Amino acid sequence: MSHSSDDQQKRILYANQLGKRVTSGERELVILESLALDVERGESVAIVGSSGAGKSTLLGLLAGLDSPSSGELEMFGQSLSALDEDGRAALRAGRVGFVFQNFQLLPTLTAMENVMLPLELSPRQDIAAKSRQCLERVGLGARLDHLPKQLSGGEQQRVAVARAFVTDPDLVFADEPTGNLDEATGKRIIDLLFELNRESGTTLILVTHDMALARRCDRCLQLEGGRLQALERQRQEVDA
Amino acid sequence: MNLIALSLKGLRRDLRASDVRALFVALALAVAATTMIGFFLDRLDRGLTRQAGQLLGGDLVLEQGQAFDDELRQTLRQAGLELSDQVDLVSMVSQADAFQPAGLKVVDDHYPLYGQVRVDRGNGIEGLAHGPPPGSAWIAPRLAQLLDAGIGDTVQVGSLSLTVTGLVEREPDQQGGFSGLAPRIMLNLQDLEATGLVRPGSRIEYEILAAGPPAAIDGLEGRLDALRDAGVEIRDVRVDRPSLGRSLDRAQKYLSLAGLAAVLLAGVAVAMATRRYVDRHLDTAALLRCFGASQRQLGQLFAWQLAWLGLVAAAVGALLGLAGQAALLALLTRFLPLELPPPGGMPWLMGVLTALAVLVGFAGPTLLRLKRVSALKVLRRELDPIPASGWVVVVVASLVFGTLLWLYSGDPLLSVGILLGGLVALVVLWGLGQLMLTLLLAVLARLPQRSQQGRAWQLGGRQLARRRNASLGQLLAFSVTFAAMAIIALVRGDLLTTWQAQLPADTPNYFAINIQPQERDGVETLIDSAADATSGLYPMVRGRLTAIDGEPPQQQVPEEHQTDGALRRDLNLTWRETLPEGNRITEGAWFDAESGSDADSATASDGSVPISVEEELAGRLGLSLGDELTFTIGSDSVTGRVTSLRHLDWESFQPNFFIIFPPGALDGFGHSYITSFHLPDAGNEMLGEMVQRYPGVSVLNVEALLEQVRGILGQVTRAIEFVLGFVLLAGISVLYAALTASRPARAHEGALLRVFGAGNRTLARMQWAEFALLGFASGLLGAALAEASALGIYGWLGLAPRMHWLMWGAMPVLGAAIVGGIGYLLSRGSRRQAPMASLRLLGET
Structure with a gap:
């Protein structure tokens, strides 16, 4: 591979000929095939597709949570296939944030403690202050000590958003972030997500089946038949 | 990342979770039980040795027919022993016209080395730590009766006149020997020579009583062997406490057994609670993987977290154990004038070691699952790491438990035997459990659905049988729990029965010896007239x-x-x-x-x-x-x-x-x-008649000895009951841990059933039925396991083996009642909750 160092600094994610197959009994199932993707710093990219198209599988691969069957995949200029699971974990540490459809908050931890969790993995002093600040930013300054079950779904997802951004990550993955929320609440969460994205210059990869949501991203890619196709480049067209 | 600090934080947050509390309770109980029993046995052993020393007169008693030389005394003193000289002989004692043969016990100023002489010097009975002063004599009430002498009278011993200044109610030492059979008179060693009784050819026993630490006596081994060869009779308190030996040996074995049962029970509880702990932390582990933690970091994080838990639980448990043994002793001191040495340090160490070992053995293999969790689980809930094989868990736990057994019993062969027997028993139980669940399904399928109640039983039974693996795990855990509880209860009962049978109310309290053939019929008639x-x-x-x-x-x-x-x-x-x-x-x-x-x-x-x-x-x-x-x-x-x-x-x-x-x-x-x-109290006059009519017959009163043995048995019985209570508590902690662990799965199931239209009443009945069936089956298997184990354990304790039919009937019923009751209560919360809440809690909405 030969990329200029400038390319590497701008390029956050790069995939080429990416494939994922799983065997189920005798049968081999192709989920992703010859997939290519190039995401630059600060971009927001939506990946849309019908249910069962392999969106979550792709997200898992891109985030280094799973390893591909074939092809190249780089994150922050580093090849993921050269790393084992621990190596990939180390690469993610402090630089990648996640927002999940089912929030993934730990039920025995308070909102504050949930947000503190990723920070506690990296040595730093201002964990509490930074977490509180983040929760205040998402409008939950008064609910710091509440357990997830004492919060509404929208509030839980706001805690999850705060947790995703608390490490000042370079890259945030969001997997159907509004999937479990009503429309109005979902819209507020999305507004928040984009606001934070803009404020911190984070790269955002959003997986969704909601086209309206996808259109708010810089780029929109459709996953179909195991490959990605560009739908439109609305923002650039508008800017142009 | 500061793992240690993070693990502490995690633990603090985790204390809100019921499984962590269950883990804590189980560990603390295991440590409390072992330290309590450890402290108690340690102190009791040292105290009883001291008491036996009191019965013997010293830790070491040397006896021969001639006076000992000063060189030997010097050697014994240098070894760190405190000495008292004593001389025993039989002689005529007279007062006015009355003559009686009496056992003379001649003591020096160091007498008694242990305990007190209970004597009446005219002001009621008092305890004194010395013998009679020179010029005076203390006599047994029976001698006083025979001589018609009282306090202040003068008695003639050989050529010496002595004033009676006390009536001896009890001597701390119960020396046997020929002089012990005749009624006793005690005098001071300084007066011995003046009696003129020490002459060549007199039958006199000279004794040196020695008191001191075991190490001092061990150091003299070579010298003592030489003395034995020279014909000196030597009694060592550690060898010569036969009258207490067997019963106490059994009691100690029982207490050790109970301690181990408590550890085993706690281990089972820890294993059950750990499963839930791990299930609950899979999400945490996956998230931490997402945030960039390595496998090693995860492993260390959770290991530290549990280590903290173990240490705190060990500390709390050890304090509980210390309090427990103090309570135990407070209960008992009333029954035996036994002064126990302070608690030693060893039980503390063993307690902490036990907690960590139980944690490693019973929680370790399950915990490894957390390390292996995939980060991808955050996207796909179904991606749980494969659970540790049940057999791996059992084998690792067995190895650790076997090591503990070895540590406690000091007998590697016994430990290996118990362990292998236990593993075989588990395999058999597993097979029986499978069979029972299959049978249950088959029987339920044939039952007609008549009533609401019947349907609830069917539903509950089916749930139980279908959740085969989880149910088998619980069935095994509960069977072992019930068996351990049953054994400790059974052995207690049989031990006490054996003791009671051994010393019934009419246990002989007198021995008569030296009955000549021509006196035989007369003595027999006389004894029959008063003895029961x-x-x-x-x-x-x-x-x-x-x-x-x-x-x-x-x-x-x-x-x-x-x-x-x-x-x-x-x-x-x-x-x-x-x-x-x-x-x-x-x-x-x-x-x-x-x-x-x-x-x-x-x-x-x-x-x-x-x-x-x-x-x-x-x-x-x-x-x-x-x-x-x-x-x-x-x-x-x-x-x-x-x-x-x-x-x-x-x-x-x-x-x-x-x-x-x-x-x-x-x-x-x-x-x-x-x-x-x-001889009942009222028959005492017969003794006087016997001594009058058959002066050659010696009557030995063993009432005091009998009372002492009874007292000790009574005391140990109480200790055993206290410890039994503890084991039962540990058993309940297993049930609590196990049922807590299965609560979320059952809540989920219940919520779904309610979504499908099951009413609260149906649900309650169904849950009760499921738990009761589980308890019934566990009780039955537990009875089988207990009966099989009892065969071995009874042999080890020297008890006669027998079938326990009552247990076979009672255990399934009790099992159903206990498991059904606790399970019903624990699942009450989930029944009160709206199904949506239960489902949401489980992340299903």
């Missing part, structure tokens, strides 16, 4: 074992027993037609049952005389059936062939004999008779 129980009269011939198979015994017995006391003194021989009560033939056959024997001529068909030998003696001397033993009696000798070995109970307060001949075999040898009997 008697052992009957046994003839007694004193003879020394001088040959085994025609060779000197020293050449025939194993090397370590060549100095055995039985070879160096006369043995009591008797003859008897029937096997004495309380004796049991362990090998060979009793005379009348032996083919070809002829009781009349006392010879077997081959012309030899059959004899029966006590099994422990036979073991020490390496005797077996067919060996020929020759005894020298006076100037003659008699030879017999061993035709049976007997087990007998030395704690029975009955006359016991090492060697029994058939009637007729000892005819022509000089003999006297011995008997033991129980």
Whole structure:
């Protein structure tokens, strides 16, 4: 591979000929095939597709949570296939944030403690202050000590958003972030997500089946038949 | 990342979770039980040794027929022992016209080394730590009665007049010996010479009583052996506490067993709670993986977290154990004037070690799952790491438990045996459990759905049988729990019954010896007139074992027993037609049952005389059936062939004999008779009459000894009941942990059923039915396991094995009631909650 160092600094994610197959009994199932993707710093990219198209599988691969069957995949200029699971974990540490459809908050931890969790993995002093600040930013300054079950779904997802951004990550993955929320609440969460994205210059990869949501991203890619196709480049067209 | 700090934080947050609390309770209970029993046994052992020392008069007693030299005293003192000299002899004591033979106990100013003399000096009974001063004598009330003497009177001992200044109610030391049989008079050593009784040829026993730490006595081993060879009789408190030995040995074994049962129960609880803990932390682990934690970091994080939990639980448990043993002792001190040394340090260490070992053994393998969790689980909930195989968990836990067994029992063979037996039992239980669940499904399928109630049982039973693996796990855990609880309860019952049977209310409290043949009928009639129980009269011939198979015994017995006391003194021989009560033939056959024997001529068909030998003696001397033993009696000798070995109970307060001949075999040898009997308080006058009419007969009062043994048994019984309570508590903690662990899955199931339209009542009935069935089956399997284990354990404790039919009936019912009850209560919360809440809690919405 030969990329200029400038390319590497701008390029956050790069995939080429990416494939994922799983065997189920005798049968081999192709989920992703010859997939290519190039995401630059600060971009927001939506990946849309019908249910069962392999969106979550792709997200898992891109985030280094799973390893591909074939092809190249780089994150922050580093090849993921050269790393084992621990190596990939180390690469993610402090630089990648996640927002999940089912929030993934730990039920025995308070909102504050949930947000503190990723920070506690990296040595730093201002964990509490930074977490509180983040929760205040998402409008939950008064609910710091509440357990997830004492919060509404929208509030839980706001805690999850705060947790995703608390490490000042370079890259945030969001997997159907509004999937479990009503429309109005979902819209507020999305507004928040984009606001934070803009404020911190984070790269955002959003997986969704909601086209309206996808259109708010810089780029929109459709996953179909195991490959990605560009739908439109609305923002650039508008800017142009 | 500071893992240690993070783990502490995590633990603090985790304390909100019920599984962590269950883990904590289980660990703390295990440590509390082991430290409590450890502290208690440690102190009791040291205290009882001291008390036995009191009975003996010292930790070490040396006795011979001539005065000891000062060089020996010097050596003993230098070794760190405190000494007291004592001289025993029998002499006439008189007051006015009354003459009585009395046992003189002559003590020095250091007497007694342990305990107090309870004496009435005219102001009621008081405890004194010294003997009578020079010029005075303390006498037994019976002697006072016989001599018609009281406090202030003068009695004549040899050529010395002494003033009676006290009546001795109880001496702290219960020395045997010939002088112990006659009524006692105690005087000061400084007066001995003036009595003029010490003359060449007088039969006098000189004793040195020594008190000091065991190490001091161990250091003298070589010197003591030399003294033994020179004919000095030596009694060591650690060897010579036979009257307490067997019962206490059993009690200690019981307490150790109970401690181990508590550890095992806690281990099961820890294993169950850990499963839930791990399930609950899979999400945390996956998230941490997402945030960039490595496998190693995860492993360390959770290991640290549990280590903190273990340490805190160990500290709390050890404090509980310390409090527990203090409570135990507070309960008991009322019953025995036993002063116990302070708690030692060893139990603390063992407690902490136990907690960590239980954690590693019972939680470790399950915990490894957390390390292996995939980060991808955050996207796909179903991606749980494969659980540790149940058998891996069992094997690792068994190894750790086996090591603990070894540590506690100090017996590697026993530990391996128990462990292998346990594993085999688990495999069998597992198979039985599978069978039971299959049968349950089959039976339920055939039952008609008549009533609401019947449907609930069917639903509950099906749920149980279908959730096969989880149910099997619980079934095994509960069976082991119930079995452990049952064994501890059963052994307690049988132990107490054995003790009560061993010392019934009419256990002989007097022995009469030296009954001459012509006095036999008269003494027997007299005893029968006042005693409410008697052992009957046994003839007694004193003879020394001088040959085994025609060779000197020293050449025939194993090397370590060549100095055995039985070879160096006369043995009591008797003859008897029937096997004495309380004796049991362990090998060979009793005379009348032996083919070809002829009781009349006392010879077997081959012309030899059959004899029966006590099994422990036979073991020490390496005797077996067919060996020929020759005894020298006076100037003659008699030879017999061993035709049976007997087990007998030395704690029975009955006359016991090492060697029994058939009637007729000892005819022509000089003999006297011995008997033991129980005399109620009202029968005391008979003793006076006996002494008057048969002055040669010696009557020995063993009431004090009997009371002491009873007191100790009573005390130990209470200890055992306290400990049983603890084991039951540990058992309940297992049930709590296990049912807590399964609560979320059941809540989920319940919520779904309610979504599908099941009413609260149906749900409650169904859950109750499921738990009750589980409890019933566990009780049944537990009874089987307990009965099987009891076979081995009873042998180890020296108890006679028996079937426990009541247990078979009671355990399934109790199991159903207990598990059903706890389960029903624990699932009440989920029934009250809206189904949506239960489902949401589980992340399903």
